[in-house]
Amino acid sequence: MSQTQLTQIKENALKAFSSAQNSQELYGFKVQYLGKSGSLTESMKLMATLPKEEKPLFGKMVNEIKTELEAAYEQAEASLKNKEIDAKMLSEKLDLSFSTAAKEQGKEHPIHKVTNEIFSIMARLGYSLRTGPLIEKDYYNFEALNIPPNHPARDMQDTFFVDESHVLRTHTSPIQIHSLENEKPPLRIIGTGPVFRCDSDISHLPNFHQIEGMCVDEKVSMSDLKGTISFFVREFFGPGLKTRFRPSFFPFTEPSAEVDCSCPICKGKGCSMCKQTGWIEIGGSGLINPKVFAHANVEYPKWQGFAFGFGVERMAIIKYGVDDIRHFPSNDVRFLKQF
Structure with a gap:
C-alpha cells in the first residue's frame, strides 16, 4: 500500500465523519475505518510485506493518520451529541398551559x-x-x-x-x-x-x-x-x-x-x-x-x-x-x- 492510498483512506474517513447524520451512523464509519477490520487497521498489517527501509516512514504515517482520525471522530461525536440533546430538548418542551388531572391528596391516618x-x-x-x-x-x-x-x-x-x-x-x-x-x-x-x-x-x-x-x-x-x-x-x-x-x-x-x-x-x-x-x-x-x-x-x-x-x-x-x-x-x- 502506497502513501497515496493512505492519504485517500484519511480523506475518505474525514469526509464520512463530517457527513454523519447521527451518533449511530458516525460510529459505523469509525468501525469502517478504525475498527479491528477497518481500512486503516488493515493497512498496518501490510507493513510486514514492505522493505525494511520503508517500514519506519510507513509506520509513522499510519500512526499520524490514526491520531488525526481519532481526533476528528471525537470532535464529530461531540458535535452530534450536542445537536441530539438540543433536538430532544425541543421535542420535550413543557407546555405549562396544559391542565393536568387532579390528584388525590393524602389524608391523616x-x-x-x-x-x-x-x-x-x-x-x-x-x-x-x-x-x-x-x-x-x-x-x-x-x-x-x-x-x-x-x-x-x-x-x-x-x-x-x-x-x-x-x-x-x-x-x-x-x-x-x-x-x-x-x-x-x-x-x-x-x-x-x-x-x-x-x-x-x-x-x-x-x-x-x-x-x-x-x-x-x-x-x-x-x-x-x-x-x-x-x-x-x-x-x-x-x-x-x-x-x-x-x-x-x-x-x-x-x-x-x-x-x-x-x-x-x-x-x-x-x-x-x-x-x-x-x-x-x-x-x-x-x-x-x-x-x-x-x-x-x-x-x-x-x-x-x-x-x-x-x-x-x-x-x-x-x-x-x-x-x-x-x-x-x-x-x-x-x-x-x-x-
Whole structure:
C-alpha cells in the first residue's frame, strides 16, 4: 500500500465523519475505518510485506493518520451529541398551559388522628407526652410492673422475645416506670406508641398502638380516676355518654377496673357495634400498686396515683364504626380517604 492510498483512506474517513447524520451512523464509519477490520487497521498489517527501509516512514504515517482520525471522530461525536440533546430538548418542551388531572391528596391516618385528639384532650388536664423504647428489658415490661417470672399474668400476653432478657414491649406501661425513675412527682403523663403481641384476627393485631395515662400526687383516689376518664369519654366520643367501672385484675394496679362507656353509635340503645348491650369496653384502669412504687423507689403512701390504658385502634373502631381492625395497617386508599 502506497502513501497515496493512505492519504485517500484519511480523506475518505474525514469526509464520512463530517457527513454523519447521527451518533449511530458516525460510529459505523469509525468501525469502517478504525475498527479491528477497518481500512486503516488493515493497512498496518501490510507493513510486514514492505522493505525494511520503508517500514519506519510507513509506520509513522499510519500512526499520524490514526491520531488525526481519532481526533476528528471525537470532535464529530461531540458535535452530534450536542445537536441530539438540543433536538430532544425541543421535542420535550413543557407546555405549562396544559391542565393536568387532579390528584388525590393524602389524608391523616386514623390512628394518628385519634392519637392526636387524645393528646389534645389530656393536655387540657395538665398531662404531658412521654415515649419509650420498643425493645424493653424484661424487668421494665414485667417485673417492675409486679409481674415476676412464672407469674400467671404473663400468660395474658403472648410475648415476642428478642433474647433471654429483652422483649418487644407488650404494652406501654413500661413508660410509667421510666418516668417514675427519672422524674420527681407530682406527675401527669400520657404515653403512647406501638406494642407487640402474638395475636392476629378480626379484632387483634400483632402490632398495634396504646395510650397510657398516669397521675401521681400526694392525694389520689378512685374518684379522681373516674372523673378523669368520664371527662375524657365525653370529650372524645361526644356529650351525654356514660361510663361504668367493673372490678378486674391487673398486677400493676390495686384496685383495678375495666372501663366501659355507653355506645357512641347507638347512644346506649343497642346495636351491632355494642352487641345489643348498649355498652362498649374501652380499656383498663386502677390505682397504682404500691409494689410498682417500690420498684421505682417512690415513697408510698406519701405519693399515690392512678393509671389507665386504651388501645388506639379500638378507640378508632368505636369512634368511626370500623368493622375490622386489619383495615388500619392495610393502607388501602379507599379506606384511608374516608378520614
